[in-house]
Amino acid sequence: MTRLLLALDEQWPTRPDCPWVLLGPDGQPVSEGHSEPRHWPAAAECEVVLTGAQCLWLEVLLPRAARRDLPRLLAYALEDRLLKDPDTQHLTLTHRRPADEADKDLAGVLVIARERLRNLVAQLTAIGRSPRRVMAEVQTAPAGGDSWQLSLGPAGAILRCDAHGGLALDTDILSPLVAGQAAAARAANRAPAGLELHAAPGLPLPDLPALEADSGLPTRSGAPYQWWQGASGKAANLLNGDFAPRSSTSRLAAIGKPLALAGAALGIWLAATVGEVLWLKHSLSGIGERIERVYRSSFPNAPAVAPAAQMRQQLNLERARHGLLRDDDALALLARATEALGNDAAGSVAALRYEEGRLDLTLSGQGAARAEAVVGLLASRGVLADLRRDGATLHLLLRPETLQ
Known part of the structure; x- marks a missing residue:
């Protein structure tokens, strides 16, 4: 199963381009780039890393209590550490560990504005990239x-500074900020052994001797920073509580229902299903009659045999008269397939054939490996496609009647 990881900064979606990496079933990168959503590759799942200071990671002291009391206790503990009302923030618990006081715990919590997270999820869902997980850099x-x-x-x-916290820093004033953190650590008798720097490929390292002199910490350069490497299953998912995917919420809500209600629920469901089928049948009949009326008023001298197909045929004739592509032209079908294949389109099509309104693409390389995901992406955009295997060769078929 392929995963598309997106690194979204605080300017997204106002500035829609972002870094991305496509991971294969083995978790290794297949391709990566920096582009707008229309150039993102197809993938079975989408995950997001929120970069920079969009999330705040704090550790607070909490009394030991039942899990159901955690939201109330966290909001109370964070009240004097946040600039805004805790009710406007979404809180995600990352860990709990024993504190020095016997009856208390230290709890890690990621904080993000509810409105920011809601807008991100809505924008990604609207473009067909509903995220399965959202993590904090x-x-x-x-x-x-x-x-x-x-x-x-x-x-x-x-x-x-350790495995229980992280802090976003402004690179323009990096040295004094690190020096301030180091001074605070020394005052608390928690000074580290040194400072190790990781820079993303293509980014220059800061002045290491100056940074060491300001912070008082032995400083060295480490391995390059790959933002996607830490987005593993151990990172907390911000999509919890009110932001949990509907499917997960439904499953959790169903667990533990009394067995005595099962029969009643099944009866209600059957009644609702039968009513829905009858209503849909009535609606479908009404739609068919409305289509026929529109066709007869538009083409009064033509018999109405299959109005929807006849209107589509007339639209294609008008397109051809005005020099526009019909929806069953080879270029129209090829454009839809290319859009679904994304950046790998050029290296994914070994051969193509167009005959009698049907486009047959022979897939290879990454296109063949992601064929199922491409079909799903085409379906999400209103296009039905078929896969056919001829020996070791995989074909992607698009027919004019599948285009909406």
Whole structure:
């Protein structure tokens, strides 16, 4: 199963282009790039990493209590640490660990504005890229060891002091910010062994001697920073609570219903289904009559045999008279297939054949590997396509009657 990972900064979707990477079933990158949504490759699933300071990762002291009390306790604990009302923020618990006080825990929580998360999910869903997971770069950036890890990416810098927290820093004033964090750590007797820098490919490293002099920490460069490497199953998913996908919410809501209600629920469902079928049958009949009336008023001298197909035929004739493409022309079908294949279209089509209104594409390479995802993407855009295997050769078939 392929996964498309998107790195969205605080300017998205106002500035629609973003870095992306396509991961294969083995979790390794198949392709990567930086482009607008119309050039993103097809994939079975979509996941998002929110870069920079869009999310705040805090650790708060909480009394030990039942899980159902966590939202109330978190909102109370964060009230004096947030600039805005906690009710306007979406909270995601990342971890709990024992505190020095015996009856309390330290809880990690990711904070993001509800409106920002709601808009992101709505925009991605509207373009057919509904996200399965949304993660925060402050958590996915590398961490670990006795040294602090400083990762430099296109959207800014992420400082990971340990595995339980992360902080987004402005690269324009990076040195004084790191120096301030180091001074605070020394004052709390938690100074690290050093500072390790990771820069994304193509980004220059800052002045390491100057950064070491300002922070007082031994500084060295580490492995390149790949923003997508930390987006594993261990990172917290911000799509929880009110933002959980409907399918997950429905399954959770169904668990634990009393068995005595099952029969009543089944009876209600059957009654509703029968009523819906009758209503749809009536609606379909009405639609057919309305189509026939529109056709007779538009073409009064032509017999109405199959009005929808006849109107479509007339539309294609008018398109041809005005020099426009018919929907069964080879170029029209090829444009839809190319759009679905995305950046890999040029290397994915080994041969093509067009005969009697049917386009037959012989797929190879990445196109063949992602054939099922391409068919699904075409379906989400109103196009039905068929796959046919001829020995080791895979064909993608588009027919004029499948276009809406």
